[in-house]
Amino acid sequence: MSTDRLAQLLDMLAEEPGDAFLRYAIALERKRSGQNADAITDLESLLTDQPGHVPSYYQLALLLIEQRRIPEAIHTCEAGSLQALVQGDRKARTELIALREQLIEDQE
Numbered sequence: 001m002s003t004d005r006l007a008q009l010l011d012m013l014a015e016e017p018g019d020a021f022l023r024y025a026i027a028l029e030r031k032r033s034g035q036n037a038d039a040i041t042d043l044e045s046l047l048t049d050q051p052g053h054v055p056s057y058y059q060l061a062l063l064l065i066e067q068r069r070i071p072e073a074i075h076t077c078e079a080g081s082l083q084a085l086v087q088g089d090r091k092a093r094t095e096l097i098a099l100r101e102q103l104i105e106d107q108e
């Protein structure tokens with residue numbers, strides 16, 4: 001991870017704190033650097049403020065899986081697939097449903 005890149009994103013976010021894309025980019029940058037707990041916090045906060053940000057659900061679910069927080073990952077996939085349905089995003093909905101089904105199957 002480039003700490004310079006993260007610093008730049010954080011500076012930009014300070015100027016536009018409501019920018020969902022910047023918040024998402026910061027979370028992904030933290031994920032790339034192995035700061036998974038911070039990335040999870042960032043994505044959860046983003047989804048609390050802007051529940052319609054569908055890409056965040058998939059990334060959050062992946063991070064939760066890495067942390068072995070499977071029930072939370074399943075719930076995240078469910079919530080995200082509902083948001084994707086509302087927005088008419090069939091691709092994201094399909095991906096979230098497939099991930100959820102795989103998680104459930106792996107638990108059996």
